[in-house]
Amino acid sequence: MLRVATWNVNSVKARLEHLCNWVKETSPDVVLLQEIKCEDHKFPAMEVEDLGYNILVHGQKAYNGVAILSKRPIEDPLIGLPGDDSDEQARYLEATISGVRIASIYLPNGNPVDTDKYPYKLAWMARLRDRARELLDLEETFVLAGDYNICPGDEDTYDPVGFAGDALCLPESRALFREILYMGVTEAYRAIHPKEIAYTYWDFQRGAWQKDDGLRIDHLLLSPPAADRLGNVGIDRTMRGKQRPSDHVPIWCELSED
């Protein structure tokens, strides 16, 4: 069994103690990180390697940054999302682990929508769709997971009316997300928990955690051969209640082997 977890840690250095404790407790085979907020050489590699993980990092100073941690060898890395050589933001990392193509994704937030951030988000999503199309055509077993900054449906936000004009919920954003799903891709959490109200993110402001004002924006997307192997899927909600938490919590899925 291969367990793949993803977690937007909102600074890997600020969250190092939580990350190490959670990895020791849950021992995922693969951990996908987003918003590490540091350059490659500043990633706390020794602390993570001491837990028994290989590391692939695509970092950036202060903003963004993604990483892949894996107990098993990390092969054939692809650094950056194809489709725009001028894109300088570190938001995508892909590699093969035990024959599974696995990507760590930090999809642009897109707010405020009246700035160039929103068209950047939509263009980035179109590139992601195109990459998923390529991997499907190659008949790859894949898991594309991370912070998608998309509430797929109204049930995935505590306030659908208030968020109707937000880049996380606007029809164009949701339509691009659905375009990926309609190619035959399975969103792991909904596949296993069709009716649950479950969030992966709570804002630091306005007491969002205490009021359970959350959003479900972190997702694991599986190609058909990966979905055929899908077992349990879970959200480690308790991590949001710790001292100095990230605003996101880990979400994970299990893929059977043999």
Next chain:
DNA sequence: ATGGTAGGAAGCCTA
């Protein structure tokens, strides 16, 4: 109530 909080930067930006 157009605020609030957190992180990393450096005298604001992003979320």
